[in-house]
Amino acid sequence: MELRILHLYHDLLNLYGEVGNVKILAKNLMKQNIQVTVKSSSVGDEIEFSDYDFIYLGSGTEKNQLVALNDLSPFTNELRDAIDQGVVVLATGNSFEIFGQYIRETDGKIYDGLNLFNFHAERSKVRTSADIIYSADFLEKNIVGFVNKKSMAYDIDNYLFKVKFGVGANENSNVEGIRENNFFGTYIIGPILVRNPHFLDYISRLICHAKDPNFEFKEIKNENQVKAFETALFELSKRMG
């Protein structure tokens, strides 16, 4: 099998070592004897979204997020088609806000989003940062990570995670992120697929089975990765009390 990964805005939305997500996913898929191609693209590039099996976007500064939004807007229909076809998309940090209805600045100024999903984001005056533990109904184990954001998301229909420790989508929310078909969005920053081997496994299977429903996925564990996850979960659980 051959799979193609698109690292979108690799040089614009990579504020928290998020290239790690792409690296570990590619490596994980290669261990399945899959031929993997990673394409890094950015502002001004012509992209055929439907050519890819997986699209990744990481976090950026507030300015960079808007640059990406502006650059991506003309491709809204192509992106919608790709998502409808079942291309797996993971948008972490503030990049998932791009896919909503709009982003409202603290001064009231509104930036229209791609409007692919029904939710919106509001910029906050202060930054929210927190260690988190989330759970997902499609995962047996919890998710660990870190949220570092200057905005809140509202009116998400289909959330991705439940909050067990830390912060949710907004100040009154005990859920976080968005899942629509094979689109995954979350405020968790950084290498979420590195820190959560079970989530990496889930995404990897999803990508493979979207391509070939009969693909025989082998269970291959990275011992360091599993131990790092267990250590993080143990440490954070202590703080949860």
Add this chain to the structure above:
Amino acid sequence: MKKIFVILITKILYFVGFLIGRGSSLPGQIALKIYPDILSKLVLPENIVFITGSNGKTTTAGMINDVLINNGFTVGYNFEGSNQIEGITTLLLRISDFSGRINKDALVLEVDERYTRHVLKYITPKYYVVTNLYRDQLTRNGHPEEVYAIIEQGVKEEMHLVLNTDDPLSSMMGIDKKNVTYFGVDKNSLSKENNTSIYNDGAYCPHCKEKLEYEYYHYNHIGSYKCEKCGHKRHDPEFRVTAIDFDEGNFIINHEHRIELNFKSFYNIYNLLTAFTVASLLGVKSEDICLSLNNYILKKERIIEFQVAQKKGMMIVSKHENSISYNQSLMYIANQKEECTVVILVDSISRKYYTNETSWLWDIDFELLKNDNVKRIILAGKYAYDLGVRFDHTGIDLDKITVTPDLDKMMDSITETAVGKIYVLTCFSDKQKYIDKVKVWN
């Protein structure tokens, strides 16, 4: 009357705190509570230098202080740990007389980048020095563009800006300003055509967000850049490093002033260059500055030589959550020719707050250790496994690597398997955990 009272209280509290070994911020904190405007009631010397930025503040402020003192200045200077408004208040009230007058030739104040705006409300420095802006403790500080917006607040026309022309973000402060002195490092044999780091914070113009063009890079996004759209670019610096010779261990400023390096790193050169620039602006003669800065010994908190099981080693204190700090240490090791073992210890991410955030490990160019002289790598501390996963992606032969969260096992591994000189990279938060286990000799 109130002023005298507050000054007296602060002096007493400082003295008591000094006797019982307490920190220096509490007296200032109390003074500010009783008399919030106290800083604006002081009579300060004309020569006031603020030093802020992400990396190198403490070292550079220390260098400036030493140069000035060696050249007959009397100086008020806040040393490490008191760079927020409370610590600065403690210092100023401690060295002032009871009328609030500070009889010094100069004040050299390191100011935490998150607090500059608070201090600028009360004190207008003659020189406002920004060393650089990098990704640094993003869990607490936010990203560099946010920090830029903060340190720009409160900057006034009459302040003379001293900026790093090689850093596209912090140098932006000089746009449309008249009163600016730039320092920088010219292209040299170590400069590279491409950015070889795992991330590139210089990809886009921080001013207008067009793609930036680079002529060369020194490291990360530090180099010579130009924006075709808005014109933001590296300005020709008034104080420039015109040559670097790491083999001989020296560098030259403005073609004629040679400074010998005690520690051969790019970082150290930038700190020394900044100190040279500020001391020159304050009127110290170039030759005299060079005499003070030659073979400048970095504070023993930063470079620590030790011995363990008859093996020699050097700890290069780096900063967790600060990839450029680690990269500089890794570059130093990569430039060594003799065989070595590298220990990386990440056990507590910060000494000031708790976090489990490890994404910064993916911003560090650990690939620099993919070098024949690096024979063994030991990854240790609570985050050893996270380091292990990161090293899976460096292309370094995994047979060279040992992963152990347990610090006693780390020591066993060093004793039994280390080859050549031992380099230990860790942060202030974890330094002592290692130092307690070895024999230190500086």
